Amino acid sequence: MGELKWYVVRSVSGQEKKAKQYLETELGRHNLTEMVPQVLIPIEKVFEMRNGKKRVRERNLYPGYIIIHADLAHGEVDHIITSTPGVIGWVGSKDNKTATSKPAPLHISEVNRILGIVDEQEEQTASLETPFITGELVKVIDGAFSGFSGTVSEVFEERKKLNVIVKIFGRSTPMELSYTQVEKES
Structure with a gap:
């Protein structure tokens, strides 16, 4: 052998x-x-x-x-x-x-x-498979702010996270969310 x-x-x-x-x-x-x-x-x-x-x-x-x-x-x-x-x-x-x-x-x-x-x-x-880009509109689908829409301000590819600016009560609020918590807005 x-x-x-x-x-x-x-x-x-x-x-x-x-x-x-x-x-x-x-x-x-x-x-x-x-x-x-x-x-x-x-x-x-x-x-x-x-x-x-x-x-x-x-x-x-x-x-x-x-x-x-x-x-x-x-x-x-x-x-x-x-x-x-x-x-x-x-x-x-x-x-x-x-x-x-x-x-x-x-x-x-x-x-x-x-x-x-x-x-x-x-x-x-x-x-x-489909990463996000800065300036893109996204909808929050998971977490406390589910249903809110926002704009991607930063993408952290290595951590699979995004900074998203969401309007809450008329104020722009930055949030750090993972890729799995948002989806692209159509």
């Missing part, structure tokens, strides 16, 4: 989950799951506001790519992976003799970064 390393395969974009399922099924059918213990599709959770409601959806970090932890010393593993429906081929170096791509393992630093991004996204609250 060889050494387990991380590799990347290209897949049909939008069909990564299907390709992963096919791959896991085929490896299980051939009793090769110990040769390929992990098949990952790095995703992130994205927060969106739609019709005043918070929605969380998953988005691929690397569309069209699947990350595989595998031992390719067993020749059958390579063949099963590359012949799986939805898998286009390995990401790696070109073999000049056959003009095909042979798998090149990822550096451990790349793997840690990718896995770190995945872990970090699970721990944090989802990020908002």
Whole structure:
């Protein structure tokens, strides 16, 4: 038995989950799951506001790519992976003799970064896909001033917060609100 390393395969974009399922099924059918213990599709959770409601959806970090932890010393593993429906081929170096791509393992630093991004996204609250801009009209949808409208005066992208000027009893009042407490006014 060889050494387990991380590799990347290209897949049909939008069909990564299907390709992963096919791959896991085929490896299980051939009793090769110990040769390929992990098949990952790095995703992130994205927060969106739609019709005043918070929605969380998953988005691929690397569309069209699947990350595989595998031992390719067993020749059958390579063949099963590359012949799986939805898998286009390995990401790696070109073999000049056959003009095909042979798998090149990822550096451990790349793997840690990718896995770190995945872990970090699970721990944090989802990020908002559509940030706000200064001068934009927003409506407060959460908190004590729910229902009030105001203008964005400052955006703090790193903290996912806004300074909003809201008119309360005829006075302009600045408030610091998180992205999740407001929605764009239409």
